[in-house]
Amino acid sequence: MQDVARAAGVSTITVSRVLRTPEKVKAATRARVVAAVRELGYVPDQGAGALSSRESRLVAALVSTLSGSIFASTVDGLAQSLREAGHQLLLGTTEYSSATEEALVATALSRRPDGIVLTSGDHTTAARSMLAGAGIPVVEVWELPEDPVDMAVGFSNQEAGRAMTRHLHATGRRRIGFVGGGRQAGRGGGRPAAGGGAADGDRRGRLRRRGYEAALAELGLGAPRVVPEPADGSMVERGARDLAALLECWPDTDAVFCSSDSAALGAVSEARRRGIAVPDRLAIAGFGDFEFAGELGLGLTTVSIPGRAIGAEAGRMLLARKSGEPVETPILDLGFTIVRRATA
Amino acid sequence: MQDVARAAGVSTITVSRVLRTPEKVKAATRARVVAAVRELGYVPDQGAGALSSRESRLVAALVSTLSGSIFASTVDGLAQSLREAGHQLLLGTTEYSSATEEALVATALSRRPDGIVLTSGDHTTAARSMLAGAGIPVVEVWELPEDPVDMAVGFSNQEAGRAMTRHLHATGRRRIGFVGGGRQAGRGGGRPAAGGGAADGDRRGRLRRRGYEAALAELGLGAPRVVPEPADGSMVERGARDLAALLECWPDTDAVFCSSDSAALGAVSEARRRGIAVPDRLAIAGFGDFEFAGELGLGLTTVSIPGRAIGAEAGRMLLARKSGEPVETPILDLGFTIVRRATA
DNA sequence: CGTCACTATGTTATCGATAACATCGAGGAG
DNA sequence: CTCCTCGATGTTATCGATAACATAGTGACG
Structure with missing residues (x-):
């Protein structure tokens, strides 16, 4: 920055002003500084700026x-906003470990971020x-926690489970099972059940299951049909094996709600x-x-989550709060949509 | 840090040493400092540290x-390593725009990173x-560029296209088409063809297609069969429509190589x-x-890319280079695997 | 018992920017 | 013509850490 200042014949603070508040610098001076910046290929050091201004951006x-x-599309939406x-x-x-999360919170805070977004509800x-x-x-x-730290954007996994179960009931099903709860296996050869904490995919799946059970009770559909010992392997494999096990226990099952589309894919297979026959003898929902899952693929009946919007909205809320604007709805339920396709 | 130092009865530099080079501090002193850190909930400011040490981590x-x-799993692998x-x-x-990329390079550099990873080959x-x-x-x-800026990890899209085409030939196919080149539509309602630059999914698809054309020539299979005007919409939709168009031009086509699994999904559908009948009358590869695409899903014959490994390896190379170790293979070809399943 | 080597800790300057206050000149009001 | 105000720019201190050098103990050895 000193080099730029020298080249433009001004002091460093003027360079800083040209970059941050150009309107406070006379046009002629500004032009000289801009030229010097360009010529020297100067890229300001935001770290230093953050230290001084106490705002890290x-x-x-x-x-x-x-x-x-x-979460990919949520992060994508967040990054964009x-x-x-x-x-x-x-x-x-x-990596699904709340111990790792704790360590990461510390390292993240050591960068003095202006805000922080978390995808897990339990810390x-x-x-x-x-x-x-x-x-x-x-x-x-994603999940709207019962006791949020500050703000939240997402939907209720439990409500989603409940809604889909009611949908299955509404289409005439009466003996409805649940597939794919339990652990979420890490993909790509990650350590199995790393970190010792409760896996957090588990928690979400449990909430969906709780919604399923609630709906069953409300509708008088009898006891839940859930495989006690979920299988190992990828979600897809587990969907397949859990369905097999479920049918063994309850052969007359006429619908299953799968905790994820991947599990549903395995189940359909x-x-x-x-x-x-799907859906004639067995309806499958993901x-x-x-x-x-779409029309041209499985044609899977499923619950659609506005993942990208969640990320974008999280960014918006964060920045609004930062700039002092009041945030009307600090707990924002973006809901979900039941998409009815061929399988249920 | 001053507060911690005061609480522990030492100077700030000792606190700094306890945090960065604990072995240089006497155990008793170290314990006092650690206790003070914990008690005060002190989280060091890495931004300030970076400014001073000229190493941002x-x-x-x-x-x-x-x-x-x-790219999700590549980023995941990178983050983990x-x-x-x-x-x-x-x-x-x-967002597929090299103009946006240029701007992002500048903002990224303004954080003085210790290294940078790019998924696009053209800048x-x-x-x-x-x-x-x-x-x-x-x-x-991902793509190994002809003229790398520094280091690269990935595979050759062109070779992949060539290899899959040869595979189709090896299984008896002689009238092979190509589906799904051209633009890659942004998902989630992004601006269409933003930024004015050539979309970069386009480039990669073109490379696969070039490999396809090269194989055709080598094997004496006649002129390429490619739809001139690729359809709009999502990749899946385009796979479906492009296949339809292709069959209209060349009804006797007995195999298609699709530029992505999504397109292949559409084509299968x-x-x-x-x-x-797939694969009897028409083989489809993704x-x-x-x-x-897996066994329990489509059973799609496809090219498998070690996305997570690419990310992890990129991280390793970056850090090796940073710490002064020589990097044996600055251009690392991790290759690809042809996975033969049911569709081809 | 003095000197040396070494360990443990402290002092000072610095990283690259910005906040806060200071200065300078030009033009307008009285 | 003087004083005041305001716009444009500069000076100095500071953000929170670490590098480099400085200094105080501590034990070994001749």
Whole structure:
């Protein structure tokens, strides 16, 4: 910056002003500075700027994983909305461990971000207190927690489970099972059940299941039909094996709600192999509306989540809060949509 | 840090040493400092540290998008390998525009990262010169560029196209078409063809197509069969429509190589609708090995790319270079695998 | 018992920017 | 003509850490 100042015949503060508040500098001076910046290829050091101005223009996001198409579009939406507002995204992956999350919260805070986005609803006590103590806006996304740290954007997994179960009931099904709860296996050869904490895909799946059970009770459909020991392997494989196990226990099952589209894919495949007509004899519903679920793919009836919008909205809320604007709805339910296709 | 130092009865530099080089501090002193850190909930400011030590422990990654399952696992692998080495990831999405990429390179460099990862092979001249001038390691991932800025990890799209075409030939096909080149539509309602630059999904698809054409020539299979005007819409939709158009021009086509699994999904679906037996009358091959392509899903014959490994390796190379170790293979070809399943 | 080598800790300057206050000149009001 | 105000620019201190050098103990050895 000194070099630029010298080249333009001004002081450093003027260079700083040209870059941050151009309207406060006379046009002629500004032009000289801009020329010097360009000529020297000067790129300001935002780290130094942050130190001085106490504003980092950085937002941290902690997600469990990007693989498996769950959070990718949320992060994408977040990155885009931040970029448009001149902020940058610091990304950390927790690999489904809340111990890792705790460590990542600390490292994230060490960058003094202007805000932080979390995809997990449950945090260690230490993590919660660090977040609270940081004095920055926090947004939890996807699941709307009962006891949010600060703000939240997402939908209710439990309501989604309930709604889909009611949908199955509404289409005449009476013996409805649930497939694909339990652990979410890390993809790509990650450590199995890393970190010792409860896996967090688990928690979400459990919430969907709770909604399923609630609906069953409300509708008087009898006891839940859930495989007690979920299978190992990828979600798809588990969907297949869990359906097989479920049918063994309750052969007359006429519908299953799968905790994810991947599990539903496995279930559909298993049903096909067994010559079970879908949806005639067995309706299959998924969750997530992944790409392959669409009309041209499986034609899977599923729950669609506005993942990208969640990310974009999280960014917006964060920046609004930062700039002092009041945030009308700090707990924002973006809902979900039941997409009815061929399988249920 | 001053507060901590006071509480522990030492000077700030001792606190700094306890945090960065604990072995240089006597155990008793160290214990007092650690206690003070814990008690005060002190989280060091890495930004300030970076300014002083000229080492940010930050790596920037610029990807076109995270949606659509292409780069997500690569970023995931990168984030993980960086985390294990105590570094953090700064993420930017370029939305397939090299103009946006140029701007992002500048903002990324303004954080003084210790390295930078790019998923696009073509950069503007300005971007290239900024990268070169930054004096930090640069890794280009996925496509191996002809003229790399610094290092690269990935595979050859052209070779992949060539290999799959040869595979189709080896299984007896002689009238082979190509589906799904051209633009890659932005998902989630992004601006169509934003930024004015050539979309970069386009470039990669073109390379696969070039490989396809090369194989055709080598094998004496006649002129390429490619739809001149690719359809609009999502990749899946385009796969369906392009196949339809292709069959209209060349009804006797007995195999198609699709530029992505999404396109292949659409193609399979279109074939089914028309009652064309796959693979008996028409073989269909994809690219990417997305989750739904597997045994339990489509059973799609496709090209599998080690996306996560590419990211992890990029991180490793970056950090090796940073710490002065020589990097044996600055241009690392991780290859691809042809996965033979049911459709071809 | 003095000197040396070494360990443990402290002091000072610095990284690259910005906030806060200071200065300077030009033009307008009285 | 003087004083005042305001716009344009400069000076100095500061953000929170670390590098480099400085200094105080501490034990070994001749």
